[in-house]
Amino acid sequence: MTSAPGRRSSTFTRLLRHGFTDPSAAEQLLDSEGLAAVRSDPVLLDALGATADPDLALHGLVRLLEAQQGGTARQELLDTLIAAKPLRDRLLGVLGASEALADHLTRHPSDWQALVTYEPRDLHPGVEEFERGLAEATDPVSLRVAYRRCLLSIAARDVCGTIQVDQTAAELADLATATLRAALALAGAEAPEDAAMCRLAVIAMGKCGGHELNYVSDVDVIFVGEAVDGADEDKAVRAAGRLAAHMMRICSETTVEGSIWPVDANLRPEGRNGPLVRTLASHLAYYQRWAKTWEFQALLKARPVAGDLALGEEYVAALEPLVWGAAERENFVADVQKMRRRVVENIPAAEIDRQLKLGPGGLRDVEFAVQLLQLVHGRADGSLRSGTTLDALKALATGGYVGRTDAAQLDDAYRFLRTMEHRIQLYRLRRTHLVPEDEAGLRRLGRSLGLRTDPVATLNREWRRHASVVRRLHEKLFYRPLLDAVAALAPGEARLSAEAARERMVALGYEDPAAALRHLEALASGVTRKAAIQRTLLPVLLGWFAESADPDAGLLNFRKVSDALGKTPWYLRLLRDEGAAAENLARVLSAGRLAPDLLMRAPEAVALLGDGDGGLRPRSRAHLEQEMLAAVRRADNAVQGVTAARGVRRRELFRTSAADIVGSYGTESQPAEADQGALVDLVGGAVSDLTAATLAGTLRAVVREGWGDTLPTRFAIIGMGRFGGHELGYGSDADVLFVHEPRDGVDEREAAEAAGKVVAEMRRLLQIPSADPPLLIDADLRPEGKSGPLVRTLKSYEAYYRRWSLVWERHALLRAEHVAGDEELGRRFTELIDPLRYPADGLDEEAIREIRRLKARMESERLPRGADPKLHAKLGPGGLSDVEWTVQLLQLRHGAGEPGLRTTRTREALAAARAAGLISEEDTAVLDEAWVLASRVRNAVMLVRGRAGDTFPTVPRELSAVGRYLGYGPGHAGDMLDAYRRTARRARGVVEELFYGGA
Template identity: 45%
Template structure:
C-alpha cells in the first residue's frame, strides 16, 4: 500500500511538472515538515512555476535558514503563487531569498499593477534614508540597503510579468518599469554619493554647500533612455555637470566638474561595485564623447561643442534615446533638448545611411561563431535587427517629420506606421516579433539574474524557458517559435533597412526636403521643371488630404521630385505619375511597393520621365507598375505563354468584338512590358526585336483565328488562308513604331473559286479592321505585295506562283527575301515558302535585274526622302541608314544564296554574318555595316519611346536628342555625342555600302 501511495505521489508530481521525481518527493516532505504545511497546500499553485524542481530546491534551502518566512509566504494564496512563479523562473531570486528570507514577506501583498516611477524612487530613497538629495547614512550600509530594496522592487515587477495573462502584450510595460527602477536606483545611489564626498563623509574633500551647488544630471541612453530596459542589462549613461553660481557664486566651473566627476564615480560604485550584496548591473558611460578616453563628466557646452565638431554618425543614433533619468532634472532636460536638434539633423550627414548599415553588419560579424545560432539580441533576426531598422527609418524621415521622433522602439514603430513609413502588415509583424524576442530575453536573464542574450542549448533549459514564456509547449515548441520569429524579422529587416529610398531621402538637399515653402516654385524651376506652376499643382493634388495614401505620397514626393528632375522630361513624368496614382485610387499595393521595394519608386520615375510611350500606356494599364518590383516580371513572355492566353481569351468570348478587344489589350500590355524593360536596361536590342515580333505574331494569329471562325462558314472550311510576314517583321527585326509588313494568301480547297476569292477578301478586310487600335496603332501593311499598291490585297497561291513566274520584277523577288509565314494554314505556308524560295534564291541573277535594283535604290534616295529633312539624319533612307545595309545584304543574298545556305535567312544581321563567313564581305566592312544598322534601329525605337510617336528622322532638338541618348544609356546632356556617334557610324557605313553595292 505504501508503495502504491508513493507511486501515486510521484505521478502527481510528474503531472505538476516535476522532472526529478524522487528528489522532489524528498524536498517536498522536508518543506512540509519545516513549515508545518500540508504537501497538497504547498503544491496547489505549483503550475505557475517554470522549473518546479529548481523552485522546490531553492525553497527548501530558504526554509532550512528561516522556516517561518517560508511559512508566511505560503500562508496566503497571493504569496504562494508569487513565490512559485518567481523562484520557479529564477535561480537568482532563489539566492536572493536565501540571503534575505525576510524579503519573502513582500510577496504576500496582492498587487495588480506595476509600481510607478515615483513609487520606485520613493522606495529606494527611503532605503538609503535620503533627504534633499543627501543620504543620512553615508556608509556602505546604504548601498547594501539600496540593493536589497531594489531587488524587492524587481521582484514585484517580475511577479507581475510572470503572472500576466499575456507576457508578450505586457513586455513593454514591464521594460518601462525596469527602466524606471534603474533610474530610481541611480537617484538613490547619487544621494549616497553626495553624502560620501561632502564634509563628514568618507571622502571629505568638498563642503556640503559645494556639492549641493554642483548641478549633476544622469542621462539614460539606449534601453534605459527609451524605457525598454531588461532585467539585467548594462545601463548606458552620460553625465553632465555644471556649477550653480546663483546658489554659490564662488564655485568655479572646474571645481564643479571635479565634484561632478566624483559624484559620477560614487554613483556608479553604489550599484555596480562588489559589496556584501551583489551588484545590480554595470553602469556603462562609454557612450560619452570620446568614449573611454573622454572625460567622464562634461559641461553641457562641452558636450555640444563635441557633437558639432567631432561626433560620428553612430553617436547621434545613440543619442536618439537620450532621457534624463537621475540628478538635476532641469539640466538633464536642457541637455536632451539641445542634442535633439543635432540628432534629427544627423541623417543629412554624408553617407549616414551607409554608415548605419555598415555598423549593423559589424555587430553581426563580431559575434563569436558559436554564439550566432543562440543570439537573441545581436544575431540575424534578433532584437538589434528590429531596433536598427526602426532607428534608421526614424532618423532619415525624422529630418522633416516630428511625429516619428520617439525614443522607444515600439512607440516609434507605431508612429512610423501611423505616418505611412512602414506598412501595417510589416509593422504588426515587427511589433509582435520584437515583443516575443524581448520576452525570451527577459526570461533567460531572470533565470540567473545575470546579463545574457543567449538562448539555452540544453533541452531541459529550453523546457523551462517554454513554461516561463508560455509561448509554446516544450523545448521543440519554443525553438520553432524562435526560428519563425527570426526568419520573419530578418526578412522585414533586409527589405526595410536596405531600402534605397532611405539613402535617397537622406541625401536630399535641405531646401528640397519640404515642398510647402514659398520658394517651391523657384526650386522646381532650378532643378529642371519647365512648368513649375503646373508641377506645384500636381504636387498639391498628390499630397493634399489626410488619407493614408496621401500621407505616403507626401513622404515619397520630395525624393520622387528629385528623381523626376533627373529625368528627361520631369514635367510629363510628374503628370503621368499623378494620373496613374489617380487611376489606382486607394489600391494598397501601389504606394506600399513604391515605399518598400528595392527600387520601384526610382524605376517608375525613370520610365515616366523618360518615355511618353510608356506613360501613355501606363495610364491605361496602371497595374503594370507592379512589374517594377520584380525584374522577372519585366522579362518578355514566351510565344507559348502568349498563345495560351490568347486562346483562352477566344474561349471565354463568344463575340468577336469582345475577343478582339481583349487581344488588343494583351498586345498593349506586352508592348508596355517590353518598353519598360528596354528603358530600364533589362532587355537587349536583339531580345527586344524578338519580343516585339513574338507579340505581333501572337496578335495576328489570334486575330486570324477569330476572324476565320466568324467569316468562313463550316461548309467552306476547306478554304486555307495564311499571313506572310515581310520586311523587318519577316526578319524578326521589329522596333517600336515599326509597321507589320505582310502578304495575304489563300487556297480554295473544295470551295468554288469565286466564292473563295470573296471569302479571302472579307478575311483581309476584317483582319485589318480588328487590328486597328487607336491607342497603339498596328497597321497590317501589304504594300510589298506583287504590283505594290496597285495589286490585289490577297491572291491565291496559284496566282502568286503565276505572277512570279511570268511578271515578277527584281524588287519583288528582293522583297521575298524576308518573307516568313506567321499565321494560318501550316500546309499553305509551307507551299508558299517553297514557291518563294524558287524566286528569291535563283541559280543566277541577270545583270539587268541587278542594275534595276541599284537604279531603284538611287531613285528612292532621291525621291522618297522627306522634303526639308537633312538626308544624313534620316535613319532609314539616308546615307548609311537601314536601307543601305538591308539592300546591300539582299543583293548579296540574291546573287549567292543558291550556293551559300547560310544566306537563306530573313535576318539582316544573320545574312551579313553568313556573307562574312563565305568571304563575300570583309569582316571590317561587316562590322561597320552592323554598327550603323544597330544604332539606327536603336535610335528609331528610342525616339518612339521618348515621344510616343514614330519618326525615321534623328531630331535636331537638343532636348530630344538628350532624351534619346539617356534611353540608350548615354550620360545626361549627351545630345552632341548621340548626334556625332550616328553621323560617324552612318558615314562609315555609307562608304562600305557604296564600295560594295555600286562598286
C-alpha cells in the same frame, strides 16, 4: 513513495500532466520531509504547472523552504502560499523563470515576503518607491541585496503578466535611476569634501535614458560637472570626476553578492579617451565642433537621472537644438545606415541566427529605423521627441510618417522580441541577447511567453515571423523612410514650405527634388476631385517610389500615367479604394524601364494591378491563343491581325513583368516571394506561353490572308531551346523548327512553296518595327543550320536525322516541343525524334567527348570580348549553359531508361535525375540555385534596362535596381555580386565533376 518500474503513481501522472519534464525527480522531491502539503494540494501543483519551468520552480521552492530559519518560518511560507493566490503566482512564477533569483532567495530567505506587500494600488512603483526600497543600504553589498529585492518584485509582476513589457522596461529604468542615486549618495558620504565643491549631474543614455531598460544591461551615462559658487573650476571638475568614478565602482564592482551592473561612460565626448566629467560649456563646444552623427543619435535618449537634476536639465536643453538639427549634416542618412550595417557585420557568424538584438530582424532594426525617422522629422515636429522607442513609434504613426499598419506590426514585433530578451536574461540574470539552443531552454522560454502547446516549435515559428516582419519594415523605413511628403503645394493649402518639402524629398532619396516638386504640384494642385484624391495618394506613393533604386523615374512615370488616364473615372478611384493597386503600381513604375514602357503604350493595363489576386496571374496558353485567334478573325488583313496579336502580347508582357516585380519586391500585405524558383518558373512559363500564342495568331493571320481557311499543307511549329523548355526570358529569341506535310492530293512542290511563304511572311510581320520588345524567330537549330531550308516535310526530317544527324542536333532536340500549328503533326514529329534524344544505348565515349568539346568551344568563342566570365549569367562558369548542358548530358545518357528525364524543362529534369539517383541531393540543390539565380539576373537586366543582357549592368543606379529585384537593399550591390560569384563557383564545381569528369 516512488512508483515501481513499469507502473506510474497518480502523483507521477499528475506531474507529467502539469508540464514537469522529469516527473520522477519531482516526485522524489515531493516525497521529502515537509513537502506533504505541496504534494497533496492540487492548487499548489496547478500553480507549479503554470510556471515557465515547473521542475525549476519546484527545485527552487524546495531550496527556499530548506533555507527558512526553523520549522515555524517554513510553515509560515507554506501556509501563505496555500492561502494567498497572488503571492503563490508571483513567487512560483519567479522560481520557474529565474534560477538567479531563486539563488538570491536562498541566500536571503526572508525576501519572499517582499512579494506579499504588492496589492493592486502598488502595481506600478516609480523612482520614489524604489528609492525607499534602497534607503537602508549603507554599502555596496547591502545596496546589491536591496537592488535584487526590488528586482524580485519587478520580475514577479512581469512573469505573472500584471505589467506589459514596456512597463517592465520602464520600472527597470526607474530602479536603475534609484540605484544610481543611492550609489552617488554613498560616494558623496565617503568624500564629503568633493561633494561640497561641485555640482555633478548624471545623464542616463541608451535604454536607461529611454525608459526601456533590460534586466541585465550596461547602464550608459554621461557626467556633467560644474563648480559651486566660489570654487575653482578645475578642482571642482576633478572632484566631480572622483565622485563619478566612485559611483561607477559601487555599481560595477563584484562583491560577495555579485555586482549590480556595469556603468558605462563611453558615450561621452571622445569616448574612453576623453575626460570622465566635463563642464556644460565643454560638452557644448565638443558637440558643436567635433561630434559624429552617431553621437547625436545617442543623445536622443539623454535624460537627467541623478545628482544635480537642474544641471542635467540645462545640459539637455543646451544640446537639444544640435540633436534636432543633426539631420541637416552632410551624408547624415548614409552615416546612420552605414553604422547599422557595421553593427551587423561585426556579429560573429556563429551567433547571427540567434541574435535577438543586433541581427537582421532584431531589436536594433526597429530602434534604428525609429530613430532615423525621429531625427529627420523631429526638427519640425516636437511630438516625435521621445526617447522611448514605442512612444516614438506611436507618434510617428499619429503624425503620418509611418503607415498605421506598419507601426502596428513593428509595435507587436518589438514587444514580442523584447519580452523574449527579458525572459532570456531573467533566467540567470546574465547580459545576453542570444536565443538558447538547447531544448530545455527553448521550452522554458516558450512557456514563459504563454506558448504551452508545443512551445519549442511555436516559439521558433513566432520568433521567425516577427523577425521577418521587422526585416521587411526596417528596410522599408530605414533605407527609404516613408516620410509624410508634401502632396499639396497650392497657395493656402501647402502643409510645408517649399524648402521643407525639398528637404523631405532629399531625405526620401530623390536626386532631383526640384523636378519632383514640379510633378507633385502638377498632380496635386487645384480644387478638383482629381487633385484631392492625388493629395491623398501621393504621400504614400512617394514612400513606395523611394524604396526603389530610382524614385525620380517612379514619380515621373506616375505623372505620365496620370496624365494619360487622369480623366478616366475608374483610374484614381481604383488607386484610392484598392490599396494593392496603388502599391503595385508604385513598384512597377519605379523598378526599371520595361514594365513602365509597356504600360505607357497601354495605360489601361493599370486595371490589372487591382483585379484581386487574379489580376497578375498569367493567362494559360489556351486562353491566350483563343484571344489572339479571335483578334485575328476580326482584323481586315494580316498586318492588322498581327498588330492586334502584338497588342495582346504587350498587355500580357506587362501582366507578367508586373507580377514578377511585385513578387520580388513584395507589398505591405504580401511579402516578397520566398521561392525565387517559383518566380523564374512563372516568368518562363508565361513568356513561353505568350510567345506560342503569338506565333499561333500570326500563323492564322498569314494563312487566312493567303489561302483562306486551309493551307495546302499541314504546318506545325516546334519550339526549341528555352522556348521548348518553357524557360523564355523577357528578351529571349524564339528558337523554332518548321515542319509541314502535304495534304492528300496536293503536289509536294506546291505544298513546299506554300510552307515557305508562310514562314517568310510570319517572320516579316513579326519584324515590322515597333516600340514593343521584339519577337525574333530563330531557326538556326534546323538541319544543316543556316545553310539548310527553313521548313522541311516530316519525311525530310526523318531521312536527315536517320542518315546525317550530328551529336549537337540530338542534343538540341532534347528541348523540342510542339508550340503552334497542327497538333497531330507536332505529335508525330516528337515521336520521330524521341529515339534520337533518348537513345536506347545511351551515349558512347566518342559522343560524350564531342559534347564536351562543343561546350568548351562555345565557352571560348561566344563569350563577349571584355566581359567578366564570372559574372556572365549565360556562358560564364556556373551559369545557365553550365547547368543546362550538365542536365542534358544526363538526359542523353539515361533518358531511355528513366521516364522522368524525358522533359524539356531544366529544373524538372534535374529533379528527375536526383530522384533516379544520378545526382546527389546536395549537388542538385547547388545546380538548381545557380540556374534560378542566373535566370533571375537575366530577367532583372531586361526589366531594369529595357533590353536584354547576360551580365550585370555597370551603371550604379541600374546595378542597384537589379539588386533590389534580387532582394538586396541599398548599398548592397557588392554583396549581390559576391553572392552571385559564390553561387556560380559552387555550381561550376559540380559541373566539373558531373560534366567534365568521368564518363
